[in-house]
Amino acid sequence: MSSEGFFEQVYKVAKQIPHGRITSYGAIAKYLGQAGSARMVGWAMNASGKQENVPAHRVVNRNGLLTGKHHFEGTNLMQQLLESEGIEIIENQIQNFEALFWDPMKEL
DNA sequence: CTAGTGACCAAGG
DNA sequence: CCCTTGGCCACTA
Numbered sequence: 001m002s003s004e005g006f007f008e009q010v011y012k013v014a015k016q017i018p019h020g021r022i023t024s025y026g027a028i029a030k031y032l033g034q035a036g037s038a039r040m041v042g043w044a045m046n047a048s049g050k051q052e053n054v055p056a057h058r059v060v061n062r063n064g065l066l067t068g069k070h071h072f073e074g075t076n077l078m079q080q081l082l083e084s085e086g087i088e089i090i091e092n093q094i095q096n097f098e099a100l101f102w103d104p105m106k107e108l
Numbered sequence: 109c110t111a112g113t114g115a116c117c118a119a120g121g
Numbered sequence: 122c123c124c125t126t127g128g129c130c131a132c133t134a
Binding site: 024025026029036037038039040041042043044045046048056059060061062066067068069070071072 | 113114115116117118
């Protein structure tokens with residue numbers, strides 16, 4: 001409620017991610033019109049701690065790799081959350097990533 | 109205003 | 122296959 005503009009948009013999209021699905025930073029960035037600035041999306045996720053309903057665990061890099069898992073509490077928290085939604089993960093790598101991929105540009 | 113940083117992406121050596 | 126470089130832009134000190 002102060003300096004929140006870009007972040008708010010990211011949170012909004014993240015909350016729209018269907019259960020059991022995932023997306024990438026670049027996809028969100030592109031949807032927000034900041035294509036190429038996927039970093040900002042990740043940065044927003046970093047601040048996602050301010051929000052509560054922001055499933056940052058549903059957002060991974062372009063390779064389907066849980067790059068941001070290090071920012072979560074535990075070491076396997078992110079993976080557990082995803083597995084809890086029916087997503088299979090091996091070595092921080094999402095299996096069947098393409099099938100589980102959720103593109104905001106396509107779905108929205 | 110300046111400088112530093114960052115959970116990315118893509119290309120090149 | 123691994124590392125470096127460039128780009129891009131918002132946030133913080």
